Amino acid sequence: MDIAAAPTPTTAADPPSRPPQLDVVDMTKRFGRLVALDQVSMTLKPGTIHALLGENGAGKSTLVKCVMGFYQPTAGQVLIDQMAQPIHSPQAAHAHGIGMVYQHFTSVPAMTVAENLVLSRYEGQALIRWQQEYEELRAFMARSPFQIDLETPVSQLAAGQKQKLEILKQIYLKSRILILDEPTSVLTPGEADEVLGLLKAETEQGKLSILLITHKFREVQAFADEVTVLRKGQLAGQGQVQDLTNQDLAEMMLGQSRPPQTVDKLIDLAAHPVLSVKDLHVQRNDGLDAIQGIDLQVHSGEIVGIAGVSGNGQRELIEVLAGQRTASRGTVSVQGEPYYATRAEMARHQVFALPEEPLRNACLPNMSVAENMALRSFDQPPQARWGWLLSFRAIRSMARKLVETFSVKTPSVETPISHLSGGNVQRAVLARELSSDSIRLLIAANPCFGLDFAAVEFIHRSLVEARNRGVAVLLVSEDLDELLTLADRILVISEGRLVYESAIADADRSTIGQRMAGQLEPS
Known part of the structure; x- marks a missing residue:
């Protein structure tokens, strides 16, 4: 019911016959x-x-x-x-x-x-x-x-x-x-x-x-x-x-002619399961199910891509694998052993992660680039003696090598990492997570979101190079083109369930889009 005559809201005049130039x-x-x-x-x-x-x-x-x-x-x-x-x-x-x-x-x-x-x-x-x-x-x-x-x-x-x-x-x-x-x-x-x-x-x-x-x-x-x-x-x-x-x-x-950089994918004849997830159930913060009975495997020398619209359980899945959330049911194993994503288990099994929003989820913003690059290894030689006596000279030396290798643009390794651009924060985290020669499993969540053309190309190349070294890579991305370019196998997550799986050579873009939108039957 109208209480009183309201003043006519101020709006633009009726539009002309065409938009202005x-x-x-x-x-x-x-x-x-x-x-x-x-x-x-x-x-x-x-x-x-x-x-x-x-x-x-x-x-x-x-x-x-x-x-x-x-x-x-x-x-x-x-x-x-x-x-x-x-x-x-x-x-x-x-x-x-x-x-x-x-x-x-x-x-x-x-x-x-x-x-x-x-x-x-x-x-x-x-x-x-x-x-x-x-x-x-x-x-x-x-x-x-x-x-x-x-x-x-x-x-x-x-x-x-x-x-x-x-x-x-x-x-x-x-x-x-x-x-x-x-x-x-x-x-x-x-x-x-x-x-x-x-x-x-x-x-x-x-x-x-x-x-x-x-x-x-x-x-x-x-x-x-x-x-x-x-x-x-x-x-x-x-x-x-x-x-x-x-x-x-x-x-x-x-600003220059630069053909796309490609890295040929090698075939790992000795591929074996590295990550195994069985009947995984995970709850959101409100107590409702975010993940409902997921089963998946990632093999050595393989990139498995998970496609889906934001909010369908990807974040909760990554948080369980990175030790930031506890599953309500199901099992996760790495190399055939139960895996609970503690720091000790991640070190023993050589599990590394490139999380979404790295400045918030993978860094301490007020600490230096060098200190953030050492978060994985600060208690190991040569950066530490007896597990507790830190060598800041060794920490800075390692950081300088990583900055050069991964082309991180920073005034110095002493600069707070929060002062770097988004692309260079991601490069710094990538340098930390990929610098180990013994890495077995890499978990990456939207690693290129918001990054520029050159940074995206660099990260894509780094992921494929890790795969070619025998690393098992789980790549969660909301960019379907990225997944179709990088993955060997693609899965689609919708409402906390995996609703599609295909080898990348057989993947159908139209069907993937339908499954991402929650349509489970062909239109």
């Missing part, structure tokens, strides 16, 4: 002596998808934040339909029809889809005419590119539906230019193609323009019309996607 002209942004963006120009034409590529630190986020009004550029302009427009805040960007969909969900889980859509429009309004709002929402949903039930709480939506809702919120706000920041990072391959395909249709009909920030060349080639590549804050290249190959894009990003 967005130009970034000679954009420069300095932070003290650091030049994060240096005279970059770019044009997003009406009704097109324009991809923005670049390694970490290339300036993509800085450029977008200047367009959205989070930052004020040191020099340069933003033009809307060829007229200079000062954008001092996200509200000002919205007034010009520019909206941004962020990498992380912003909807309120306890509220329904309808309530989240209405909430996105109202600022400081105490009263809402719900009957009128629902009429408008139903009309909006009928003509929108995505269909989501208005009454469903956001907490009950799958990841793909949540991402669609984030996009719908911007369309509901009458944004005509959408900036999408890695919009498919939480989606299955099928969901990613569906979302980008529907948005592509909206651009072709002249309803939207999209600036797509992505690191996936496949998405650029399949959906983008034009591409801009940044490198070290500068414009590295632009062009029509149809005129560019993946090698062209990689060369722009890296």
